[in-house]
Amino acid sequence: MPTVLVVDDEASIRTLVEYNFSRSGFLVEGVEDGKTAYDILSTDARKYDLVVLDLMLPGMDGMEVCRRLRQEGVKIPIILLTARDEEVDLVLGLELGADDYVTKPFSPRELVARARAVLRRSEAKESEAKPSAAGKVLRAGRIVLDVARHEVRVDGVLMDFTPKEFDLLQYFMENPEHVLSRDQLLDRVWGYSSATDTRIVDVHVSHLREKIEEDSKNPVYIRTVRGIGYKFTEGVSAK
Incomplete structure (x- = not known):
């Protein structure tokens, strides 16, 4: 089963996302801040298949987490969650190497569907070896x-x-x-x-x-x- 790391400081949203991924057959872990997520992923990214990353996080925000991971060569697929439906946020997130984005409020089913699509694409790219x-x-x-x-x-x-x-x-x-x-x-x-x-x-x-x-x-x-x-x-x- 694929393993997803959910990063969101809002407990209600994190719980909702974790629940829907779990019932869809994913193994799920959740953290509430960007620094913890970055520390986990920079040392043991291979443990996870996907990251669902909120942009507005305390301390180290989602943009910075994404930027640092990509600079260090961590290629794990990332889906951004953003409550700010602004072009500049989407552009910057995609520039930093995020694979997709979902704007809050969102449908949990849509998020899981996008996660499956991102994982399929990632697996297809690996097969190109x-x-x-x-x-x-x-x-x-x-x-x-x-x-x-x-x-x-x-x-x-x-x-x-x-x-x-x-x-x-x-x-x-x-x-x-x-x-x-x-x-x-x-x-x-x-x-x-x-x-x-x-x-x-x-x-x-x-x-x-x-x-x-x-x-x-x-x-x-x-x-x-x-x-x-x-x-x-x-x-x-x-x-």
């Missing part, structure tokens, strides 16, 4: 994506990508010239087809453009298809 992934390199214009090495280079320069940014770019490059809806991207990259909104896709696309486009305001690789979603091209200007 198989020989079938060895040597797989995708190229488009100035971009070279090495699947086995989990590296992206633009004009020969190694770029810094979060795990989910890498996943999204890989899916785009594996499906060039296909119009991909936001719902389709949620399903194929994040692993679920139902979400409260699709901003998580738009935020990641925005960050990809900043890293791979010469002019993120006039993209030539990831183009918006109005009313539908996005299309990845080989980097030839439409002008």
